[in-house]
Amino acid sequence: MSAFIYHFSFEFRTGIRNKTLLMMNYLFPIGFFLMMGFVMAGINPAFLETMTPGMAVFAVLAATLLGIPDPLVNGRENGIFRSYKINGISSISILIMPVLTTILHLTIVTAIISILSPLIFDAPAPTNWFSYVLIFLALAFVMAGISVLIGVIAPNSRVTVLYSQLFFIPSILLGGMMFPYNLLPDGVGKVAQLLPATQAMNAFNGLAMGGTADFNPWGSVAALFASGVLAFALAVYLFSWDSRNTERRGHPLMALLFLLPFVVGILLG
Amino acid sequence: MSQPMIEVSDFRKVYGDFVAVDGISFEVRQGEIFGLLGPNGAGKTSTLESLEGLRAPSGGSVRVAGIDPTKEPRKLRNVIGVQLQSAGLPESITPNEAMAFFSAYHGVAPRYDLLDRLGLNEKRKAQFFELSTGQQRRLSLALAVAHEPQVLFLDEPTAGLDVATRVELHDLMRELQAKGTTIILATHDMAEAEEMSDRVAILLNQKLVSIGTPMEITATGAGLTKVSVRTQNGSVSNPEIALPAVRQRSSKEAYDIFFSTDIGPTVSAVIAQIESAGDTLIDLRVERPSLEDRFLEITGTKKASNGGPQ
Structure with a gap:
């Protein structure tokens, strides 16, 4: 237990001490939230309706996709994991610590956004806080799982950025933060349903913000949790301690299996 | 142990x-x-x-x-x-x-x-x-x-x-x-x-x-042991003097240097030569081949050993 606490405590402090992580965990999401509140609300007042959950989703995307994978790749490439292995630190500890600490950072940032959004911009507050927190946790869990998976399969930092952006940019554009899901063409809408951000915005609208969901909101919550569990399990399976002379378990393309719950959701209609 | x-x-x-x-x-x-x-x-x-x-x-x-x-x-x-x-x-x-x-x-x-x-x-x-x-x-x-x-x-x-x-x-x-x-x-x-x-x-x-x-x-190596000798009158400097087991010789900074395959006979002969010439021994150093010499010999990086003349 003591080792777990030391490890957690160190990882949590790293999220603030490391300038890149501080930027992704706090400064970028809060700065973006303030900018969008001041600029976007003037241009498109309807934006305010989904601003609170939308900015929470953005915070999750930034902190996870842009913050988690690179330290994992560096840890593997710079021999940090080898050192951990020699000292008895398990692969599960290595993978779960960034998930837990990032979720804790995100809880703080999301709380700030969720409290300030109605106060500063007069955006609607959640009508069901329990559902709001549940959906936030589901999204944070699945995005942290996907980000860990990216860190595990990416061969180097440059590819990490590429993989992360493959999720980050479509999530911003199609996830329902900028445009409502119902404005998307059918085909694009189906593709958007493969994104955790879309599922989370759907669930927020239907279960937490007093709005209408575009598809089954509880199905979205279930898919988010299921995908998170799959992503983390795949990360553990595909994990390698270092990239030198190591036989990797499984093919990196296996990582795409985390999409399975979303595909099932689309097929079930 | x-x-x-x-x-x-x-x-x-x-x-x-x-x-x-x-x-x-x-x-x-x-x-x-x-x-x-x-x-x-x-x-x-x-x-x-x-x-x-x-x-x-x-x-x-x-x-x-x-x-x-x-x-x-x-x-x-x-x-x-x-x-x-x-x-x-x-x-x-x-x-x-x-x-x-x-x-x-x-x-x-x-x-x-x-x-x-x-x-x-x-x-x-x-x-x-x-x-x-x-x-x-x-x-x-x-x-x-x-x-x-x-x-x-x-x-x-x-x-x-x-x-x-x-x-x-x-x-x-x-x-x-x-x-x-x-x-x-x-x-x-x-x-x-x-x-x-x-x-x-x-x-x-x-x-x-x-x-x-x-x-x-x-x-166990084939390395030569380095024997460096300095005397008052340079009684062992003459290259004509035959010393047992010496394979190579040179000189540096008033020292006569002998590379020997068997230091016992070499050192005894050097001292005997100094005494017979009425000379005085100032300094005598014996340097065995180092582990580095032996390592280089084994790994084939260097053929000769102990810094001897190449």
């Missing part, structure tokens, strides 16, 4: 088609400092990593303190300490945090005193990336010995260290040895290996080509 702490038997490591280590065997006893030497690519790293549980052997067996590193990795963790060549710590961790963190995983109290002893007292709160290479290596060493392992693996431990820290490290190694710690020292520094190791093994082309005490290894 009693029971074997390291047992390597017909150990083989293969990566795809590449044979990294080809059937080596050796034992290291408790309390020994054992030098593992070899040029790059000889198989040292694969051997070390298999002993440390980072790689599984492709053939043969390795055991550390009776533990199979592949089958019992959890047991191995508290038995071994490893100072890796690359420090292997997150860039934002401080020495204090690293000590607390690793000690917690080993279930022992943090040994902050080791940080002070290894000259990190002023850097205990600095982040890892702010430390110099030498400081990073010292931190790695402090972490490796904090849980008092039975077997300590040191990979190039003094690379990048200043003289004072190097001496401190050697003192620490001897102190650990006195407590019964077995130390595996992988180094390119032959002087260090010769000074510190009870026995050394030389790997070459994936095989073990020589093993023994540094004295035994240097004695």
Whole structure:
């Protein structure tokens, strides 16, 4: 237990001490939230309706996709994991610590956004806080799982950025933060349903913000949790301690299996 | 020195088609400092990593303190300490945090005193990336010995260290040895290996080509012993004087230098020549081939030995 606490405590402090992580965990999401509140609300007042959950989703995307994978790749490439292995630190500890600490950072940032959004911009507050927190946790869990998976399969930092952006940019554009899901063409809408951000915005609208969901909101919550569990399990399976002379378990393309719950959701209609 | 702490038997490591280590065997006893030497690519790293549980052997067996590193990795963790060549710590961790963190995983109290002893007292709160290479290596060493392992693996431990820290490290190694710690020292520094190791093994082309005490290894070489003589009147300077077992001769800074295959007869003859000429001996030095000479001879890097005329 003591080792777990030391490890957690160190990882949590790293999220603030490391300038890149501080930027992704706090400064970028809060700065973006303030900018969008001041600029976007003037241009498109309807934006305010989904601003609170939308900015929470953005915070999750930034902190996870842009913050988690690179330290994992560096840890593997710079021999940090080898050192951990020699000292008895398990692969599960290595993978779960960034998930837990990032979720804790995100809880703080999301709380700030969720409290300030109605106060500063007069955006609607959640009508069901329990559902709001549940959906936030589901999204944070699945995005942290996907980000860990990216860190595990990416061969180097440059590819990490590429993989992360493959999720980050479509999530911003199609996830329902900028445009409502119902404005998307059918085909694009189906593709958007493969994104955790879309599922989370759907669930927020239907279960937490007093709005209408575009598809089954509880199905979205279930898919988010299921995908998170799959992503983390795949990360553990595909994990390698270092990239030198190591036989990797499984093919990196296996990582795409985390999409399975979303595909099932689309097929079930 | 009693029971074997390291047992390597017909150990083989293969990566795809590449044979990294080809059937080596050796034992290291408790309390020994054992030098593992070899040029790059000889198989040292694969051997070390298999002993440390980072790689599984492709053939043969390795055991550390009776533990199979592949089958019992959890047991191995508290038995071994490893100072890796690359420090292997997150860039934002401080020495204090690293000590607390690793000690917690080993279930022992943090040994902050080791940080002070290894000259990190002023850097205990600095982040890892702010430390110099030498400081990073010292931190790695402090972490490796904090849980008092039975077997300590040191990979190039003094690379990048200043003289004072190097001496401190050697003192620490001897102190650990006195407590019964077995130390595996992988180094390119032959002087260090010769000074510190009870026995050394030389790997070459994936095989073990020589093993023994540094004295035994240097004695088996074809190296010439260097005898340097300085006299009042230069009575041994005449190249016409025949001296037994001398194969080559030269002179430098008032010294006559003889390269001998058998120093006993050579030195006796030199002294006899000085006495018969009524000369006075000012200085006489005998330098046996060093481990480095022997290593270079074995690895084929240098044909002659002991700095003799080429």
